[in-house]
Amino acid sequence: MKKAFIQTYGCQMNEHDSRRMETILIREGYVISNEMRHADLILINTCSVRKNPENKVYSLLGRLSRIKKRKEGLIIGVAGCVAQQEGEKILKREKTVDLIFGPDSIFLLPKMLAEVEAGRRVVNTDWMPREKKIQNFIPHEEIETGQVDCAKAMIAITKGCNNYCSFCIVPTTRGRLVSREKENILSEAKDLINKGAKEIQLLGQNVNAYKAGDTGFYELLKAMSELKDLRRLRFISPHPNDWNNRLSDLMSSQRVICNQIHLPFQVGSDRILSLMRRGHTAGEYLEKIQYLRQVVPDIAISTDVIVGFPGETEAEFEETLKVIETVRFNPVYAFVYSERPGTRAAALDDDIPQQVKDERLQQLLKVQNSIQSELLDDLVGSSQEILIDGAHPRERRAMTGRSGGNTPYMIPDCDLEIGDMVSVKTCGRKTHSLIGELTR
Ligand code: SF4
Structure with missing residues (x-):
């Protein structure tokens, strides 16, 4: 073979x-x-x-x-x-x-x-032939291969992006935004649930820009959240411009939608945000976060950050740190700016010395690591629902899983299987994960 x-x-x-x-x-x-x-x-x-x-x-x-x-x-x-x-x-x-x-x-x-x-x-490297339907290009494949791995499944609902952020190559490599039909997505989801999926994650480069006929992201998310036997629903990555309070309210009302969101903010400076063509200010981003926190108080918010974008001053970098300290993300995916040929930002003078970029990244990580450590400490003593997704690679009879907030957990000395949903009391922590004790 x-x-x-x-x-x-x-x-x-x-x-x-x-x-x-x-x-x-x-x-x-x-x-x-x-x-x-x-x-x-x-x-x-x-x-x-x-x-x-x-x-x-x-x-x-x-x-x-x-x-x-x-x-x-x-x-x-x-x-x-x-x-x-x-x-x-x-x-x-x-x-x-x-x-x-x-x-x-x-x-x-x-x-x-x-x-x-x-x-x-x-x-x-041809683009999708227009005469074919989108589902031929972002199809569901696990349907044919039997059981779903780890009880978690992903469904691509869109491909491409219309935003053209100045640093990003995605619209060039993935093309313009196209969205799958709602019924097609729902039928894929039902199949996945029948095959054992407990958690489904909706995927798209700009997932909440989804629009198929009269169905927007809100309508799709609501329909998904009402699917029988689906225990958890996530989505990645939404764009702040396409996020609104109505979506926050939906997250608050539908328990199946996890209390977790990855909402990239990139930088804290409005001038750099404008150079990045992000289409929003730091204040607008923070307002949306504030409402989301108000209606989903225990939400875990992760984000993407770029340091050392062309022309970024020390004061502008400090503005990024300020957003990190204000929101207290969990976690931050931070990268130094790297020029991508073919993007608008490539025309800007990449004038921040590599050493400065690296120092800023280290400074940011130091701030973030301490926040993240505090956030993990805060969870000790809390009760959580964990979806078991694997055996621990080193500890015998221990299993791993994630909370709704996407925090990794280890359950020692247990008799659990992948796909089990269990309630735990958080009884300790390791560097990047927590330890759970079964409560039932
Ligand atoms: S960063 Fe995201 S929203 Fe911006 S162009 Fe790239 S994929 Fe689209």
Whole structure:
């Protein structure tokens, strides 16, 4: 039996795309292997949001060229955002690569592999053919593969983004926003629940910009939250511009929607926010957070932050720290600005020295780590519902899981299974997680 290995970089959308590739490959007679060196087909699903993941792809391709010399017939493919952006250029640069394809061409994988096996090198970075329905391009694949892993499932409800934030390459690599039909999403969700999903996460680059006919994100979220036997509902990533108090009220009224949101704010300075073309001010962001906290008091809010955007002064960086201290995020995903060719920000002078960017990042992480540590301490003694999602990698008879607020928990010495929902009392903490004691 042929073996396939997929290396995934980047966001949840890429993770989801890799699962789709796996399903297609299984249908084509492959088994999915965890070991690259045993594979007959290696696919690298790439991310171009920052320079670092892109560098990793090229360094991996360098290593693969050595493996390929030893293994005749090995097929190497590059998928995802770097593939979409660079296309043919990768084939020219990397002799070892047989196949390049973008996110819209995943469904063509069997045809592309047949062409490669016939001795051709293939590039497919076409956008979705307009005559086909969107569900052909962001399909649900777990339906065909049986049980859902970890009792958690993801459903892509949109692809692409219309926002064109000046630092972001996503609209170029993923295209304009398209939304799936509500009925199609709901039927996928019902199938997933029947297959054992307790928690569903709705995915989209700008998930709350969802709009299919008369159905907006509010209507979709409400319909999802009313599905029988669904225990938890999450979504990622919403944009502050498309967030409103009505959505906050919905989160408050529907218990199934987890008390957790990832709402990127990027920077605290209005001048930089405007250069980033984010379309909102720090004050507007904070107002939305304030209302959300008022109606969902125990909500865990995580965010994305960029430090060292072109022209960012020390005072402007301090404004970012101020937002972090005000909101008390849990957690913050912070990155130093890295120029992405093809974005509007690439035309700006990337004038902050790397050392300053790194120092600002360290300063920010120090502030954030101390906040996060306090937030974990605050949870000790609290009661939580935990969805069990795995066995602890080191502790015997211990299981891991997450609270509604998405905090990782360890339940020691228990007799639980993946997919169990249990009530615990938080009895201690580790560096980044909490320890729960079963209460029933
Ligand atoms: S909202 Fe902005 S940062 Fe998010 S995917 Fe769209 S362009 Fe990129």
